[in-house]
Every structure is written in C-alpha cells, then in structure tokens.
Amino acid sequence: MKPDLRPSTQWQEKTAADEAQRFAGYARQFAALQARKSEKFGKGRALHRKQLTAAQGQLEVLADLPDFARHGLFAARGTFDVRVRLSNGGMDRAPDNRPDIRGFAISVAGVKGDSALNNGPAKSQDFTLINQEVFGFATSEEFVAFVLAAANGHGALLKHLIARYGLLRGPARLLRMIKTVSKPFGGFASETLYSAVPMACGPYAARVRLVPAAANGGPTPGANADWGADFAARLLRQELQWELQLQPFVNEELTPIEDASVNWSSAYISVARLTLPLQDTASRKGQALLAQVEAAVFDPWQALSAHRPLGDVQRARRVVYFESQKGRGAA
Secondary structure, eight states: OOOOOSOOSOOOOOOOTTHHHHHHHHHHHHHHHHHHHHHHHOSOOSSSOOEEEEEEEEEEEOSSOOGGGOSGGGSSOEEEEEEEEEEEOSSSOOOTTSOOOEEEEEEEOSOOSBBTTSSSBOSOEEEEEESOSSOSOSSHHHHHHHHHHHTTOHHHHHHHHHHHHOTTHHHHHHHHHHHHHTSOOOOTTTSOEEOOSOEEETTEEEEEEEEEOGGGOOOOTTGGGOHHHHHHHHHHHSOEEEEEEEEEOOOTTTSOSSOTTSOOOSOOEEEEEEEEOOOOTTSHHHHHHHHHHHHSOOOTTSSBGGGOBOSHHHHHHHHHHHHHHHHTTOO
16 A cells, blocks of 8 residues: 555654753753854854855745645745855865765745744744755754764764764764765755755645756866855856755654654655846955855744744754854854
8 A cells, every 4th residue: 555645734743851951951062162163263153164155046936836835935926035055064164075064055035924933023934955865863962962072073973973873883874974975966056955854834844855957057077176166156157046845744654753864755846946146256245245144044943933943953953053143143
C-alpha cells in the first residue's frame, strides 16, 4: 500500500520540560564562542560569519496555490521586496575553497500580520536556507555539542565524537560529516537550497526549498575561489530567478517535526518566484546594501505567526539567534 502523502494538519510539537534552561545555556555558550571569534575576525555572527555578497529583488507569490499553502505570506498573489545574504556557514572567515555549509538567507519586506515572536506586527518574513536538504543532527543538543567541540580544533572534535558515539561510530560519523560539507557546490545561482527544518503554514507545516531557474546557468569553473564574486558577476550581466517551494507535513513517520535528521519524503510545490534583477554590487549603492545586510537580522523567527518555526532545533534558534544578535549590536 502506498503511503498517504496528502498534506495534514495533525502535526504536533513535543516540548521538553528543561528546554528553557537548556536553550539559555546554549545561548551563553554560543555568545562566548562568538565573542572569542569576534576578537580575532572583528564583530560578526557566531555562525555564517563570512558574508559573501548581498543583493535585492522581488518575491512574487504565485496564483492558484493548493489549500495547504494559502496562508501567511502565500495567502494571496502579490509581489514583495526582498534582500538576500549569501554566506559561508562556518565560525571563521575561511577561504571560500574550504569545505563548508553555504547559506542563502532571504528577508521579505512589507508583510502584514502578527509576528511569530508575539511582539506585535511582523517586521519581515525571513527564510534561512543551506545547501543541504537534511539538517544532519536530530536535536539542537547534538548540534550544539558538535559545534562547541569543533571550535576547539579537530582533535577535540574527534575526542567528542568518540566519547559520544563510540570508538567505531565516532570516526565514522566524522567522515560522514566531512563528506557532507565536501559535497560539490557549483555556486549560489545554480544550486538548490533548503530550510532543512520545518515551519508552520497556517494550520499545516512545511519545509522550504529554493530551486534555481535553468536560465541562471551552470557552475563557473574556479568560482570556489570567491563565491561572492561569481554571484556578483552573474548579476552584472543577467537577471537571476528561483522557484520557492513548500514541502508539506504528511505524518509523523515520514515527515517528523522534532527529528531534524530525517529527510522528508513528501512532494515540493512551487508557491513563489524570487527574482534578482541586474545590479552592480561594486557600485556605491551596491556597497551600501552590502553594509546594511551585514548589519541586519536574518532570523527564521523574524516571521509571521502563520509561519512560526517548528521543532526542537527551531525553538533553540529562537534563543540562540537573539543572543547572537545582541552580541553584535543588532538587537
């Protein structure tokens, strides 16, 4: 019998009794890490510290969407101004040719509705996407422990993995993670990007994917020497487009809310089109935008209440991201 892959509203979050205390502890640990890295590299984020470039454009919400998608930002057809920030995912300002997670953050302006933070009207609807479809860690605790160990060097990381997963599974897990971050990446104009973790979509839940248009072109040889320069060069000669898609929750087994390490198996559906028109990032206007975006907040919790982030990893982000924003003077 084929599984039922119809969108469902029967999702639920499972909040642990000690979450508030644990998340506050994660925030303190990341704040200390961020401060240490800022002493070395200058003021910046704890993760995704190295901004590669930034751009501005429009997001067009499409017409005739399925019922599960027509909520919040996607409730009606319309066009919104957006800013995007491209980044390497690491804690350092490392060379672009070093294996890393790549980040594509989108901030949609002009949205109408209550904030996911319950602090008044939403300022924007943000999406934070990476070049991995699966988060790679089941829980925030597992991820935080990994990052803190990695910050102390390869030896400390291997010691942590062996202590946590065993003498055989620890090194195997390290090799799997190296393989993940070493996955070939052709550039932000030609690669698919993912939220990897869910958000609400009204009474439904969904993950997000950004699919590049074929007209954007394929990878540029040698682009990994400077991902930002590759992207800026494309924008100087052509418009770039992507399809923004939603992947609905269908049931707890196939599309779990709390386990971020499971890759969902339901179908993606296009709900909007992102367009970045020709622009010159080296111009005075372009350089001003780069500075504004670097100082700005891109946070999945800077969102409409209809798109409240869901799951343990997302709930931890709410606390940790805010502490990081305070640490660089953005909150």
